[in-house]
Amino acid sequence: MLKATCLRALPLGLILLVTAACAPLGSEPVSTPPLTLHIAHINDTHSAFDPIDGQFQAQEQRVYNQWGGHPRLLTRIEQHRQAASDHQLPFLVLHGGDAWQGTAYFKVNEGRMNADILSRMGIDAMALGNHEFDLSNAHLNTFIEYINFPVLAANIDTSNDPDLADQANLKAYTLFRFDGAEKRVITRADISQAQRQGAQVVAVFGIALDDMPSISPNVGEVIFHDMVTSAQAMVDELQELGVAHILAVTHVGNAVDVSIAAQVNGIDAIIGGHSHSLLGDFRELGLGQSARPYAERVANPNGTSFTCVVQAGEYAQAVGLLELSFDADGQLTACGGGNTVLSNAALSNAAWFSDAERQQSMPSTKANDIKQWLQNVEGFAIVDEDPALREVIDTTYREPMLAAYGAPIGSLPEPIMHVRRPGDSGSDQHGSQLAPLIAAAQFNYANSPAVQRITGLKPDFALVGAGGIRSGLEEGEIREGTITLEVLPFASPLSIVPLRGSVVRDVIEQTIIATLPDGAHAGRFPYGGQLRYTFRETDAGIDGEVTSIQLNTGTIDAPRWRDLEDNVLYNVVMNSYIATGNDGWLAVAEAQRERSDRVDLIYVDGELQTRAVARIRALEGGRLQVEYQGQGIDCSASDVACNTDATAVVSYLQQRSQAANGVLLPLSYPTVTLERVNH
Known part of the structure; x- marks a missing residue:
């Protein structure tokens, strides 16, 4: 859905021909002071609101700890936000999609808790992940309506979908004005004035999987367009509007992010998700090393510019911090930063343990020695949970979840x-x-x-x-x-x-x-x-x-x-x-395709029944549809249990x-x- 642009209902083949007509004539990038931008990012958090049991290596000692959870993510994000504010640096928080599914919290609350918790975390924008389609477009619409940040996807058209067609918070892109560390969301009509006043303008657009119907069958009437063509069209439009700093938040996987960067000119950074890639070298902690580096610089097809590509793991265990530097012409000159895995404290209520069974609490002297050693290890931080967010989870959501x-x-x-x-x-x-x-x-x-x-x-x-x-x-x-x-x-x-x-x-x-x-x-x-x-x-x-x-x-x-x-x-x-x-x-x-002798198994009123499949039909847009010989399956019916x-x-x-x-x-x-x- 190309909301806030004139691309929304056009065939994809015409996008590149009309983007110039969509923009104000004569809008050129305006020279502004150099920019340093910090971006905290997470992805594939999958309703991991509580910490997850984990382990790491500290010299010769195996330590059994807890990783992450949303209250710990929030503490780390706020630490990054405060550091940026202290240095008067622009700061964004981006989510690379797939906030849904993952734990019983989601199954019990069907996305309502996700909307509540994420809206308390100061997120600026989120990519549209495939698991956001796991319930129905009506559920997705409710989620997007409730959250206080936009969901972004520049390569989708929702105009024919009865649930999402009028959802104004599902956008192609969003614009931010920065006066030092002060941030405001603006519209395209505000760009020229912001630049005349010496402010920095940063655009963030989204890209969703273009084969979404084959991954998430419940996409309704949403149409998904080619990722590369849509991304280039979006960049061209934003540049015609005079925007020099352009970011993409995606949910397509790290390998695809790199491929997009190599085929599209003008994206300064891609903040990704979907492949659950914890980018970086964590071998010192016994956690391995990613095949690709954090903040990989990928050359664009024009041979002069490059795109920085990042991703931050999975299940709310880590926060990435991307640092971008631009010159006065808006050209990206440097990128860096890294992911940090977030651990509980050694002497907290859920202490560190010396054994996999978590029966032997680590002695305080040993824990303190390890903490001292960890001070020189990059990519690891002991972080307390945000107490207010923890209280919301425990008092509002925890008891019904446990009962389930x-x-x-x-x-x-x-x-x-x-x-x-x-x-x-x-x-x-x-x-x-x-x-x-x-x-x-x-x-x-x-x-x-x-x-x-x-x-x-x-x-x-x-x-x-x-x-x-x-x-x-x-x-x-x-x-x-x-x-x-x-x-x-x-x-x-x-x-x-x-x-x-x-x-x-x-x-x-x-x-x-x-x-x-x-x-x-x-x-x-x-x-x-x-x-x-x-x-x-x-x-x-x-x-x-x-x-x-x-x-x-x-x-x-x-x-x-x-x-x-x-x-x-x-x-x-x-x-x-x-x-x-x-x-x-x-x-x-x-x-x-021609004929199937397949049977599907469901329970109806507690009785196991079969549904015979006639064939699989390939529909437009990559969708695959089951055609039953007789009665089909309605998993939403109150008397039907599909989870065989x-x-x-x-x-x-x-x-x-x-x-x-x-x-x-x-x-x-x-x-x-x-x-x-x-x-």
């Missing part, structure tokens, strides 16, 4: 780790421990006699996409809500899809290849249950091949492996999101827990092996 978790289903003697792509976050070539367990659980559910009687199908194996799993499992008690509210919160029906072995091979190769580039969105990475495979990268970050795929014809605990055959038809269990081909699983959709993906896992974990005296463990063998070049 339900009964215990078992206990973990140690964490079961989840990463999206093997090798990330210190993991080995086998990657997530949790994803194969979830795939095995979903297979086990579909393979039970009770479910087979209803479906008429005996499953062979299961596949899951890593992005559908929103967290790992911490050591200790596991409740139903741990799975349904945290780990698998999307309430997606399970599907059983007959697919030939060649299609399974294709989808595994295609989805893995898409995740190979540094900074790529890795949510589509596949994991198997009753299936194992090896993928060998042949060209670093670009290409590779599956060298082995085998299915388990034995049990989960006593596997017997047999090679997958390309011409054999297998019944594959997966959630309906990827079974429809979303998030790059297009080979699955293509296999159902999660209830299957709850049922399996309950069975495993009962068989093992309440103790839950990951699978004892790997199902994924990713062989990387130079890894």
Whole structure:
């Protein structure tokens, strides 16, 4: 939606031809004093309002601490704001999108809490993330209406969407006037006066994923335009208005941000999200090093200017601070800064611990020695929570959230780790421990006699996409809500899809290849249950091949492996999101284009029922639509429960827990092996 510009309803091909006509004639960038701009930024916070248990390395000592949470983010942001004010420097706070989903807080409050908490944090603008479409456009409209900052996306058109068409707080861009550290939001009509008075004008525009309909099916009638073409058109328009300092806040992934920067002239900095990239070198803390640096300078196609690209991790664990310097002509001359992970204090109520079970509080003398050592470590800060924001969370939202978790289903003697792509976050070539367990659980559910009687199908194996799993499992008690509210919160029906072995091979190769580039969105990475495979990268970050795929014809605990055959038809269990081909699983959709024998599983009034799929239709704009043979699925109906993906896992974990005296463990063998070049 190109609100506040004359581009809103135009075909994208005409945008570049009309931008000059949209702007006042003769508006040229006006020479102003040099500018230093500081930007605090966060992204992919995913309703992580409370701290998250974590750990780091301090010399030879492993420290078990807590990271982040929104009250801690706010304290750090306010520290940066005060430092900028003390030096009379302009300051912005930007959010790279995906504030929604992630914890039980979101499931219970459906975005209302997100709007409340974020509006207390002094945010200036936010990118439109894919998870902001997870409920409905009516819910998204309510969220955008409530927050006290704009949501930005210059490459969307909402004019035909009944919920978002008239939402004035969803914009293509926003403008800020700075008189020293004093900041005001202005309109395009105010630009010339601001510059005549010697003020600095900074524009921030947004870019959303142009393949959003294939990632977030519930986008209504919103149209998404090409990211690169839209970004260049937006920059051209802003420059015609006389704006010299132009920032983009995006939710497209670090690798795509770099690609946009290399194809678009005139963006000074891209503040991103989506790939959950904690950019920087955190090896001294045992937290690894990102493949790409923080504040990477990417040359623009004109060969003279460059764009600075940043991102700040995930789940409210870190705050980035980007420092930009411009000369009197508005040219970006330097960029720097870095991300800082935010820890609780060693002697707080939730102290540091010396053991993974968090039973042994770290002695104060040892903690003080580590704190002394940390003073010389970049990228780490001990930060107290903002007490007022903590009080709001605890008094208004915490009790209903805790009540939603339900009964215990078992206990973990140690964490079961989840990463999206093997090798990330210190993991080995086998990657997530949790994803194969979830795939095995979903297979086990579909393979039970009770479910087979209803479906008429005996499953062979299961596949899951890593992005559908929103967290790992911490050591200790596991409740139903741990799975349904945290780990698998999307309430997606399970599907059983007959697919030939060649299609399974294709989808595994295609989805893995898409995740190979540094900074790529890795949510589509596949994991198997009753299936194992090896993928060998042949060209670093670009290409590779599956060298082995085998299915388990034995049990989960006593596997017997047999090679997958390309011409054999297998019944594959997966959630309906990827079974429809979303998030790059297009080979699955293509296999159902003419005809599908797939069945989807839901509960109606507590009774398990199936819905037979006729085929998958590809619609305009990249949307994929399920066409049912008879009655379809309305997950919003009060008598319908669609979250069979999660209830299957709850049922399996309950069975495993009962068989093992309440103790839950990951699978004892790997199902994924990713062989990387130079890894």
